Amino acid sequence: MRYFYKNRSNDFYSSQVIDNPLVWIVVTFSLFVVTAWLQLNGVSINGLTLEINILSGCVFVGLLSYQLYQAKRHLEKFSRIVDYLLNYSLVEALDTAILNSRSAAAMTNKSYRVLPKIWLWYEKNSSALECHIKIQKLAGSYESDLDHVAELVSSTVGDHFEVISKSIDKSGSWFEITCGLVNENLRFIPKTIADFKVKPHEIKLMNNLTIPMNKLPHMAIFGSTGSRKTTVLLTILAEVINNFDESGEACCYFVDGKGEFKPLKTFYPVDHFATEPNEVITLLRKLLVISKRREKIINNEVKKRGVMGLTACDIGLSPIYVFIDEYASVKARFSKPKELETLMLQSLMTFRSFGIYILYSSQSPSTQVLSNQMRSQFSTYLLLSSANEDTQRMVFDQVATTGTVPIGSGYYLEKTAEMSTPQRFEVPDTHKYKLNTLTVLREIYLKGRKTSGTRLRRRKIQIK
Ligand SMILES: Nc1ncnc2c1ncn2[C@@H]1O[C@H](COP(=O)(O)OP(=O)(O)O)[C@@H](O)[C@H]1O
Ligand SMILES: [Mg+2]
Structure with missing residues (x-):
């Protein structure tokens, strides 16, 4: 241990030079060299030159050996x-x-x-x-x-x-x-709006991680407040907000526990947002109707092509993304959450086949918020920032790390045969090049609306 003393003039602490063993090693060594030189040149200090020389030499060797011994002991x-x-x-x-x-x-x-x-x-x-x-x-x-x-x-x-x-x-x-x-090289740091471009039914989360949502539908993000769950959702939104479905409707829906997606209402259709219980129920029901409509389209296509097991992606239907941010807050608003739970389970189980993907975030993976049955419907699990071993087990069924995970990092696990243990995750950084603004999202959305309008018109002409 070392002592630090409070300065008289201010509140700062500093160590004293004489407490530093290195100073004493230098002092005794200098004394040893000087007295050795004096001894050789026959200069006497009260006849004690030899004694001072031997004493300083011994103290020097003693101090140095002790320091080296300590260093070897601790540094190995x-x-x-x-x-x-x-x-x-x-x-x-x-x-x-x-x-x-x-x-x-x-x-x-x-x-x-x-x-x-x-x-x-x-x-x-x-x-x-x-x-x-x-x-x-x-x-x-x-x-x-x-x-x-x-x-x-x-x-x-x-x-x-x-x-x-x-x-x-x-x-x-x-x-x-x-x-x-x-792992800074893994972090996805978009520089321009063009970097958000992804293929339909895919989302990019890291430089080496793109998730095919048609094969791995639904994603759950867990992490304490400030662990950047919403940041991940907003990055995905920037990648997919340019999508429009077969009837020309904007493709993203928001079940927003903390109102963080509210500012999007300035340009995005307002009936795509839900916070209050009745809005949430209406929205989920509407999505179930859309999934029924898609089921019919897919069945027709199966008959037409004579191919089994076609998905929304295979027949060119646009992906639909449902952002559910802070589910616990959404649920807390319900006096009787039974209806919400039934609809959520139904949605999680049926949407996957029709290109409707749920992106879910919640602070806690506890079963009190989301039942085990519902939790098992996700294909990708993300746990951001540090979490205790119990939380990690609830998310991944195993412990990913016993170390501290800094904010902006985490672990993810895909339900695939190749991935048996959670892998390191780095949250995309949209702040570095100032792409985290509402203006950016609006620009991507408006561009998408223009091109989807032309695509739809072309389709209708073809049908005629
Ligand atoms: N790359 C970044 N650099 C600096 N701040 C960031 C970055 N990414 C996110 N943040 C900020 O971190 C804060 C917490 O992120 P957020 O996604 O809201 O966390 P959570 O939803 O888990 O509570 C937000 O204020 C967000 O703007
Ligand atoms: Mg949030």
Whole structure:
């Protein structure tokens, strides 16, 4: 541990030079060199040159050996000492973060603060760079402080690194935190409106992840407040808002628990939005009617072509997207949610065959919000930001990670034979190039309306 003292003139804390063992190592070594030189040149300091020389030499060796022993003990390899010294600025940044944190120690008005010793080194683990940090667990800090320490590290290591694991070592006296590089290359960062363009019945979520909704219908997004669930939905909306169905109707519908899609009403048909219970019921019923209509169209096409198992996508029907944001809030408005639940289950089970896809978001995956039967109807599951192991099990039936997941990241699982474990997910970033505005959505929608009008006219002429 190290001591930091409060400055007299202000509230800042700083360490004292004499507390630093490195200073004493340099001082004793200098004294040893100087007295050795004096001894060789026959200069005497009260006849004690040799004694001072031997004493400073011994103290120097003793201090250095002790420091090397400590470094070897905690860093395990001598080669990591260079890493530690080269990256000492990160240790200092962590010191500042700990000093600034509002811990119990910070609340007591003492003239000094005791800070834990910090060791760190970088290492390549299967070609990915990792930063290992060991922070001393001082007396008075508990296992529950691990999360707090991990958060401090997470906010200090910068944008390129994130905490991937945290634990307490076997002796119980060190917090061990490992940070890995953030997968920034995977994050979908559209630069222009053209980057939102996707094929019909597909949505793009990451640079290497496009979901074929016709094969994997319905998606559920879970995550605490601020974990960017709505951001994911809005990115998908920018990709699909240019769609119009066979009767020329706009293709997106909104069941909006928190009113976050409300501003779209300035240009999007208002009867596509529902918040109040009666609106939600009407909307779901309307969608069930559309799915019945589509069923007829598909059946006719099956008869005409003599091919079994045709889907809406196969016969060129546009996809219809139903955005259900914050379902728990929607449900909470119902005094008797039974009717909503029945309609939701019916929708989830029938829509999938007719190109109507539900994009669902909720904070909690608990069965009190959505029954197991309904939850199993989704083909893709997303869990954003950090979540405890119980929540992860509820979403994926398994634990994806025991580490902290930063905001803007998460895990996803597709119900396919190839994907048995949850994979890392990075939330698209539409903010970087300012494509997160209402104007952008309006522009894409209006462009889509123009082209769909021409397409419909052409179709009608063909029919004639
Ligand atoms: N790439 C980004 N950069 C900065 N802020 C962002 C970015 N993406 C989303 N946000 C902001 O993060 C906040 C929380 O996101 P939101 O999607 O509303 O979370 P949730 O719906 O899970 O509560 C919003 O204010 C949003 O504008
Ligand atoms: Mg939201």
